[in-house]
Amino acid sequence: MNREDKKSSSFSWSQSSQLLLTVIIIIQFILVITGLVIRPMLGLGMLILVGLSYFIILQLKKRYLAEIEDYVQHLSVRVKKGEEESLVKMPIGIILYDEDNDNQIEWLNPYMMGQISGKNIIGRNLNKQAPVLVEKLEKNKEKNNFYIHYNDKTFQVIREKDQQILYFLDITQRYNIEQKYLNSRPVIGFLLLDNYDELTRSMDDREILKFDTLLTTYFSNWFKQRNIYYKKIDDDRYLLVTNREELADMEEEKFNIIDSIRERTSKRSAPLTISLGLSYSDDNDYHQMAESAESNVELALARGGDQAIINKVGEDPQFYGGKSDPMVKRTRVRARMVTQALESLINQSETVFVMGHKQSDLDSVGSSLGVRRIAELNDKEAFVVIDQDELNNDVRYVIDESLENDQIGPYIISPREAVKKADENSLVIMVDHHRTSMSLAAELIDISNRLVIIDHHRRGNEFPEDPTLVYIEPYASSASELVTEMFEYASNEGLPINALEATALLGGIVVDSNNFSLRTGSRTFNAASFLQSVGADNKIIRDILSEKPEVFIERSRLIEKMEEVIKGVYITCGSEEKEYNPIIAAQTADTMLTLTGVEASFVITQRPDKLIGISARSSGRINVQVIMEKMGGGGHLSNAATQLKDVSLKEAKEQLVETIHDLLGQ
Template identity: 50%
Template sequence: MNNKKKEKQFPEFMNHPSLRFSILIVVITQIIMVVLSFTAYIWLGFLMLILFVIIILIAWKFGSDYLRELNSYILNLSYRIKRGEQEALIKMPIGIILLNDENEIEWVNPYLQTQLSDEENVLNEPLDKVNEELAIYLMDSERNDKQIVEWNGKKYQVTVQTDLNALYLLDITEYATVKEEYEENRPVIGWLFLDNYDEITQGLDDRGVSGFNSMLTTYFSNWGRQHGIFYKRTSDDRYFLLLSRKELRRIENEKFNIIDNIRERTSKRNLPLTISMGIAYGEDSFDKLSELAQSNLDLALGRGGDQAIVKAVNEEPRYYGGKTNPMEKRTRVRSRMISQAMQKIMTDSDQIFVMGHKNPDMDSIGSGLGVARIAKMLKKSVYVVVDNEDLGSDVTKLMDEIKKHEQVHSNIVSPNKAEEMITEGDLVILVDHHKPVLSIAPNLLKKTNRNIVIDHHRRGEDFTENPLLVYIEPYASSTAELVTELFEYVTSDGDPINRIEATALLGGIVVDTNNFSLRTGSRTFDAASYLQSVGANSTMIQRLLKEDPENYLQRSRIIENLEFVRDGVAIAAGEDNDVYPPVTSAQTADTMLSMSGVEAAFVVTRRSDDMVGISARSLGKINVQIIMEKMGGGGHLSNAATQIDGKSVSETIEELKEVIHSELN
């Protein structure tokens, strides 16, 4: 029995067959050597036998001591491991919660117990009562092991062991704090641009310019000191900004009120200055961060200035400001340069395709016909893409008039026909829009990388890729106005603009300015005067814009539901089961602006494509563009729209109210 116990004390490897075989060979070899020694000399045999016995005794002695020490070491190590496991279970910053089948807490480990307050008894309590966030995470079928849960002021990374119905909470409070501080102090780069600095200072003498610059320096210094911003003036009208993510969040909470403050302060001196800012963060490379900031500034300027755009990598941009109508910065020189550049691109192209946006209005069709006429004057093959199944009543009447002019109508093609005709060397010109998703035939842009954009809407994030030429002027009344100015610089002996094309262009201006009452500048009347001089028929325009009695009654029914959601902001909506054409919604919004007390009007109606459309109009004090952008649309400060899919009219109204309250507070 004792022998068996001793055998059990030997490690397993001592009983391995290979080790036993090796020992056996050594013993047999020694026996053979002893036998041979006896054969040669008896005294030598006795000597070898004695040596053999001594070696065996010494080996046995050392083996026994080694095994005893090895056993002692293993026992000690085993004890320490078990003790370490117990200490770890108690002292390691990992909380353990065991739950029963009803998700009630059956046991928590000692460490987690120390993190609870004396009054907090969690045993036998439902998990959702103890910590609702933990309960939600436990029930989430798509949970991941990086979920962070906050409990009693500490943050834990949670892991679930389903088979044991156990939760493991790793205390990462310190690391979360370090990460938060890191994120808060990550660098933010910005560019600040003085939109109309040259226009303001050109009328001042040296003393006036110096005083104006001194005022700007004082204001920006105070602003920078208040918000921990390093700024450096790199040119007369540009500043470089460097700040932290924490300060950026603070400035965003203030909605970049520096934009309004600087405009109001300078306006008191009759020197109304507007500024634009491009802010970027989220990149480790300062080069890329600076490029992104410049891109954001370009976007802000493309939208008319007087605003700030904040954007991180792979995030949607956030817009602030833009509360005033953009100032007229276009010059005759710029119009001439654009016209000449466009003519050069047209000349180098095989065919030219001009297309407006879906649900085209007079401005879209008119500017498209105008660009097509410029191409014809250069003796180029040009086609205007029009979807006859997607026209409003006024545009349908215009198309009927165009059919009487075979020379113009022969160049109008459907989207499908255009896709069959286009080749890689052809040119696509987008008019009255710049977002490919809004195009009548977006596939045309995929078949050629040559495109031009001519638009008067504020530039949005979604933009056509790598255009050869961009002519976006948000201050202009309409795209028709921009196109009309380009005719003056066309050097060609081709046929000039004809009466129907001039009428369509003038109709675009009339519609977009609401009969010259909105967004109208001196250049607008100059363009209208030119179109009248080349034969535009204003009487035909009035006839085309006449509305049907049913349309008038529809507008009246929508206005019956008018409600004020706050001072100056009114919403009217059609019934969810009734379908209204987009033009009816737009006209209804325009009508609401003529009512007393209405500064901004929103009309929500069901469209024929089973989407809900919102037409937004403003007299200028309220920026309806920003509100529509929050809901996926866009447009102008005083004229914007959007389409919502998958929601009812009432649901859309509730969402619109939330956006209005958040943006106008």
């Protein structure tokens, strides 16, 4: 018996037992002495009995300790054998590897051997034997406890970095139960027929009934196939109830119902487009889900319709679709109503501040000057907020001319001056943008309790809280076009606008429509015609937009490096050591789009502010706005951009290529 076993045996014969035995022996010894004193023969007999009993007790103790020793030894053998058996037979994978020796496999148990190759691969390279497994492990290299899917199973992986050991626990059954539970969680949504009223306005009752029957049949079949409950709650609105699994399937299909409805009704003068808003939550709060879904469908409509927006309650939404050009949805009735509402707000305010976005372009400046004129027609003092330290050459000319104009010059102020002048009764008007982070003087929005937004970009995630009036027309050519239309309904006597303002507005339309080649409809030409009638000078616009030879050469060098990512989609990158004006990047993207076979163009450059800028353009078939939104930017279906921080040009290009492949699926 070794030392440890002796300690165990000795401890088993407990101290309490020894104490009890000692007490009994002392008592017996006292009785024997007493017996010897009183009756020697009786005492002698008692002494013999005590000695015999003590001998028997010692023998019993020895036998007991021997049995304990045998039990412990047998148990040790069983435990050791069980450890060995468990390492070999238990359904838990174990891999010992040498990270310093190119992930060489030092040992693995038979269970893990069967998962990888079924052969003895000890001493071989894990990267070569199980590259897929290594790839999944690399994605979670910063974690010590994570899940991976491998060989149709789900494993919980526990990594012991110090010991370089990996434990693989097969939790497939538990994972499947969890997924089944999560997939059954409810989703609430709303479906809106964007232009139902416009399409049915010219129909008689019989045609409307036929059209409704067509829609009902299609919706009924489509929703039944996807296990979606739907209920018509208005002529153009449906309530939807489904689960997370069906939602995931619809996302995988990119909500093809949107394209399908448009194609099925494309034979009409204008195809029907639909918008979907869906929402879900972890705590199954139906009230919050319904509110969020309704907000999503309204956001989809504000972005131009023909798209689906989904989100988890409390998180940013995801966008799908948005491929159509709903020019027919714009009505002059809305333009008149917005103009009247704007004039009412102007009359209720003490001071008006009009501001465009940072890095102001002609559209931003032209629409700002136009709105200022509308305020002046209503006898209100209005200021245009301009940061003169961030002006490009084309905008610089307009601002310099405006500063020299006695009617306009005194009302052009810097963002700092605007903040000093503003109070809670001021009216702040954002033009050509709706993202607070892009505003020239975002502090104005916090100071004032009245905010108006006039924009032609699709509404994004970032949006001011509770604006008083919102006029967003995503498929107008420019903010300048929207402002120009307002003069038709604005209160005025005589000439509503001077030649300089008209020239700035026309310049804004020309720039944003790429010389009337993009997002141009009849109303765009009507606006341009009106501006020319009140003195807009095409020659000045041509001179403003003319470029220096070095700019043309720089653009040509960028175009020379363009490469095709997928069919019809081209990317070009500037030099790492060179900074590019954002205008050059935008013009390069526009020029690339004029080349044969180019459906979408992306220009990646380093800006003077050290950010990496991406300018995106599309002929209309590809939605570049969704791609830019995925990368934190925004814009329009055919004209969008984003800026990235703390990345190199190479990293920005890799992100863009990955996003294009994810969204376009090629």
